Amino acid sequence: xxxxxxxxxxxxxxxxxxxxxxxxxxxxxxxxxxxxxxxxxxxxxxxxxxxxxxxxxxxxxxxxxxxxxxxxxxxxxxxxxxxxxxxxxxxxxxxxxxxxxxxxxxxxxxxxxxxxxxx
Numbered sequence: 001x002x003x004x005x006x007x008x009x010x011x012x013x014x015x016x017x018x019x020x021x022x023x024x025x026x027x028x029x030x031x032x033x034x035x036x037x038x039x040x041x042x043x044x045x046x047x048x049x050x051x052x053x054x055x056x057x058x059x060x061x062x063x064x065x066x067x068x069x070x071x072x073x074x075x076x077x078x079x080x081x082x083x084x085x086x087x088x089x090x091x092x093x094x095x096x097x098x099x100x101x102x103x104x105x106x107x108x109x110x111x112x113x114x115x116x117x118x119x
Contacts, residue, residue: 033095036103040089043108047085053107054080072105080107 006013043049057080060066061073079088079102091099092106 036092036106039106039108040092043085043092044089049108050080050085050088056107069105072101073107075102076105076107 009017053076057073057077061070061077066073079091083091092103092108094103
């Protein structure tokens, strides 16, 4: 869907385009919240996901190609070493702005949710 403004668009068209962009952004945000809640539930019941996340963090911390993300990887490395699975799951469930960067850089593999498996 192309939401770019056509040349010489009238104000009504611009309002409609902005509203559609806002609606699409909300849909994406809602899907991401659901994904993170499902991920938190998944890691709570699959302790092996913690070791997989540690492997992921170690691999990319040692990769110069991913140096732009080292700040987040260092933070996740500390979290994975010092917190329990339930604390990490709670961190992913936390919708505060203070934890947004952690949710966005989560080292946990995305699992297939039940809703996607039945599609």
